[in-house]
Amino acid sequence: MTVEYAQAPGTVMVPHVGASGFSVTSSGGPTQVNLAWEQLLSATTHLGEATHISGEQLSTVQSAAGQLATAPLPLHWRIPLFATRMSLLGVRMIAVKEAVEQGRIAVDTAHEVYRGAEGAARRWMDLGVLVSDAGFVLQNLAGAPLGMGDPWVAYDWATAATVLGGGMLHQHAGGAWPLVRMGQQLSQDALAQEELESHHLQLGEQTTAFEHQGDQSIQHFYQEMGQVSAQGDVAVTVTRDAAGEPVYMVYLPGLDVDPTDINREDGRGYLGYLDAALNDSDQLAGVVDQALAEVGADPGAAVALSGYSLGGIGATNLAASRTLRERYNLRAVSTIGAAGQSRTLPAGTSVVHLQDSRDPVNHILGQAHQESSDRLAITYDFHNEDVGWAGPFGGAHDYGHHMEAIGRLEETPQEHLSPEEQAMLAEFGQLYSGQAQTYVFSADWEQAAAETETEPAG
Numbered sequence: 001m002t003v004e005y006a007q008a009p010g011t012v013m014v015p016h017v018g019a020s021g022f023s024v025t026s027s028g029g030p031t032q033v034n035l036a037w038e039q040l041l042s043a044t045t046h047l048g049e050a051t052h053i054s055g056e057q058l059s060t061v062q063s064a065a066g067q068l069a070t071a072p073l074p075l076h077w078r079i080p081l082f083a084t085r086m087s088l089l090g091v092r093m094i095a096v097k098e099a100v101e102q103g104r105i106a107v108d109t110a111h112e113v114y115r116g117a118e119g120a121a122r123r124w125m126d127l128g129v130l131v132s133d134a135g136f137v138l139q140n141l142a143g144a145p146l147g148m149g150d151p152w153v154a155y156d157w158a159t160a161a162t163v164l165g166g167g168m169l170h171q172h173a174g175g176a177w178p179l180v181r182m183g184q185q186l187s188q189d190a191l192a193q194e195e196l197e198s199h200h201l202q203l204g205e206q207t208t209a210f211e212h213q214g215d216q217s218i219q220h221f222y223q224e225m226g227q228v229s230a231q232g233d234v235a236v237t238v239t240r241d242a243a244g245e246p247v248y249m250v251y252l253p254g255l256d257v258d259p260t261d262i263n264r265e266d267g268r269g270y271l272g273y274l275d276a277a278l279n280d281s282d283q284l285a286g287v288v289d290q291a292l293a294e295v296g297a298d299p300g301a302a303v304a305l306s307g308y309s310l311g312g313i314g315a316t317n318l319a320a321s322r323t324l325r326e327r328y329n330l331r332a333v334s335t336i337g338a339a340g341q342s343r344t345l346p347a348g349t350s351v352v353h354l355q356d357s358r359d360p361v362n363h364i365l366g367q368a369h370q371e372s373s374d375r376l377a378i379t380y381d382f383h384n385e386d387v388g389w390a391g392p393f394g395g396a397h398d399y400g401h402h403m404e405a406i407g408r409l410e411e412t413p414q415e416h417l418s419p420e421e422q423a424m425l426a427e428f429g430q431l432y433s434g435q436a437q438t439y440v441f442s443a444d445w446e447q448a449a450a451e452t453e454t455e456p457a458g
Contacts, residue, residue: 022408023381024416025129025357027122028371029424035373037111038347044104051093051100115370119342122368123168129357129381130161136383150385153358156394160360167366192278197448199264199271201283203290204442207232214239214432218334218354218425219407221249221432225306226399229253232440233267234287236295239436241302247331247431248297249304250288250318251438252311254337254399267443268310276310277365280343281317287443289323295439303328304431308399309361312338312353319345332428336402340377342367350427351375354406356382358396376424378417380405 028034137157143149208231212224221237228235228251237249256268264270267287275283292303303324307315312335318324319333325346333351339361345351353369355362357379369377382405387395395401410429413422 027377029376030373044107051097119368156358156396160358163360164363199445203287208440214436216429218429225251233443234291235440237438247302252307252314254309271445276313281314285321305333309337334428339365340368342370353377356396
């Protein structure tokens with residue numbers, strides 16, 4: 001069971017300096033490569049739309065010219081010639097439209113291939129970081145019997161390396177044997193369809209509410225959210241922006257599974273994982289929409305999404321949810337300790353992923369976060385020897401560990417991030433300002449009512 005960090009509201013954490021120090025790497029954001037790709041994709045999309053409109057206009061002119069040319073007495077001798085020219089132009093436009101469509105498909109395919117190669121390269125780089133940590137891990141193992149090292153860092157390192165390496169081997173096997181990959185995908189889709197068609201996620205009652213003071217700090221926001229996991233499954237914090245307009249900050253806690261009592265009705269249990277990993281959190285989107293309505297969010301209201309671990313997967317999925325995007329103004333998304341996801345997210349919303357290099361959950365889906373000018377992954381290499389044993393996912397996934405790392409990052413962001421990356425990091429925190437009220441709700445999976453056939457009367 002993943003237990004989130006609990007701390008009294010309003011307290012401030014003092015960052016702990018681990019034996020390996022603190023370093024940060026980042027990927028994504030408004031780099032020249034990402035901006036160039038997005039400009040190219042946008043250009044091909046607009047060109048396709050323009051070609052479609054031109055084709056519709058030409059069809060209208062062709063229809064009118066044809067009607068005039070076939071009239072019993074043409075109004076002018078040049079009208080049949082005009083109709084012939086329009087027909088020839090129509091043939092040319094069809095060729096142009098086909099060429100533009102083929103160009104758009106080629107650009108989309110090239111972008112997909114590039115992002116796939118980029119994700120694979122990122123995973124090899126992640127593996128290289130773990131390999132470079134081997135000396136530090138061995139030093140801690142050797143010093144542990146003398147009280148001069150942390151033996152648990154070896155567990156974190158081995159777990160992350162096993163999950164990442166195993167995922168890469170699995171991906172390689174799928175590339176080498178496409179039928180194997182296809183069979184795995186079909187079986188996963190069938191499992192998700194069977195389970196999620198027979199169960200529906202329902203918003204429960206409000207379990208609690210609490211007040212706190214926002215200070216535009218991501219660390220402080222997540223510290224306050226640390227108590228949500230023990231009280232419910234979905235939290236909505238209501239604050240106000242600089243103009244005095246309400247902002248609704250959704251928080252989704254992590255996986256909640258008790259191995260001794262697996263309950264399929266738990267909102268963040270087995271079915272919650274299936275919905276997030278295999279169903280794009282479609283059912284979760286409906287529950288979050290209901291929770292926002294319960295706290296008074298009107299259509300068009302400013303909404304921010306956040307989550308830890310499983311909740312981070314959900315927050316990323318919801319950034320692409322048509323239900324939420326059409327109803328609200330999605331301002332920013334923040335996740336901590338969430339699995340990498342290679343899915344493409346719509347442009348226009350700042351998305352920042354915060355993760356530790358030795359956290360195995362980063363690699364649990366076998367993917368890396370896809371880069372874009374709006375999407376930034378910040379990875380810190382930070383060892384906190386005070387964490388100790390923190391469950392099967394290791395100390396690098398511990399909620400409190402992430403709090404300390406984020407605190408260090410926010411203290412001196414200029415030492416680790418570019419000005420553009422600092423601005424992206426600050427977008428979420430800036431929404432957490434002034435008096436804040438958090439409402440916590442439960443959510444449960446319910447068995448769908450079985451359809452029964454009735455015999456006709458008589």
